[in-house]
Amino acid sequence: MRIPPRTRRALTRLVRDASFLALGAPLHLFLGFLLFMVSGLVWEIVAGRDSTAPVILAFALMLTAGSVPVLTVAQRGRFRRLLGIDIPHPGWRRPWRQLGYHCLAGTLFGSLEVLVLGLLLASVAASLTWAWVYALPWEWRVEHLGYSVQAVYVSVAGLLVLAAVPGTAAALVRLESQVVPALLGRSREEDLVRRVEDLTASRAGAVDAADAERRRIERDLHDGAQQRLVSLALNLGIARATLTELPPEAREVIDAAHREAKEAIEELSSLVRGLHPAVLDELGLDAALSGLAARAPLPVRLRVDLPRRLPPAVETVAYFVVSEALTNIAKHAREATRAEVTVTRLGGILRLVISDDGPGGADPARGSGLTGLTQRVRSVDGTFRMSSPVGGPTMMNVELPCPS
Helix, strand or coil: CCCCHHHHHHHHHHHHHHHHHHHHHHHHHHHHHHHHHHHHHHHHHHHCCCCCHHHHHHHHHHHHHHHHHHHHHHHHHHHHHHHCCCCCCCCCCCHHHHHHHHHHHHHHHHHHHHHHHHHHHHHHHHHCHHHHHHCCCHHHHHHCHHHHHHHHHHHHHHHHHHHHHHHHHHHHHHHHHHHHHHHHCCCHHHHHHHHHHHHHHHHHHHHHHHHHHHHHHHHHHHHHHHHHHHHHHHHHHHHHHHCCCCCHHHHHHHHHHHHHHHHHHHHHHHHHHHHCCHHHHHCCHHHHHHHHHHHCCCCEEEEEECCCCCCHHHHHHHHHHHHHHHHHHHHHCCCCCCEEEEEEEECCEEEEEEEECCCCCCCHHHCCHHHHHHHHHHCCCCEEEEECCCCCCEEEEEEEECCC
């Protein structure tokens, strides 16, 4: 006989829910039984009836405290195996919440589970009453006709209760699946803390990956396209110097191509330095900032106080912060005559102070390069503060976390 798919799914759910409740009942009632025993021992001690009650009470309390984490692990396994619900480990910072669940909510759930399982067994037994009576000899059924009629009533009642049991069991399972993870799992605050930690780690990975990609692009440009342009400029220079018998028009073309090649090399060199300067990897932040200060269009006073090398991601952000700041000073603070950059490390914080004597009035909210600079600082959980009153001076204060 083939069972219809809908009926088969209903039976599968009923078996799963019944198994879930059957496993939960002893786990829920175990601690309730221990507490009942503890209350009895306390009564014995108060009444002074048993001299060994204090020793037994101490053992019962130790057993109660030790069973809480075991019961929590067992409950998490029950939800994971039977319902596919993974309850995050609550940790050991809030053991009272687990104890409260097993003592109060657990006892209530255990009683309801026993009740639903009892209804299931009783309804199955009652629905089979008429079949049991039918299996008796015909003479007995005729002689006890009243019992036969009552068996029919009991079977009908059992079938009605049995029809309501699956819905009741499913409702209890849904109730537990909503309440138990909230009490035995991590709290909302713990989930937020864990989420922030995960996001911080993933963002740090993204920053490192982006920095590695910039390094790769810089290396490919330096070793590939830039070398080809240098070779092209060299060949054009040799052609200009050796091919003296060419017509003037041809020499002009070679001269123009040679100039274009040299300008392309200069632009590509600037682009490579903008992606990731090689000196930053080879000599560190101090040397890289010295190169920036030397190439700046205005005098820059640089002071760097770093006892040792910084993490690569921090060095990269610090370098581009100073580079962008000096570029903005040269572009927007046209009346500035000097700039000053100070780099110091205080414990786990790298502090950058960049100032100029320009007319001031810079505003990061107007969408200038300061917006991208602020975003770059925030990518490593840094802070960016700026003071630029009208009339000057302008001062940037950047603090970058710098783990040891």
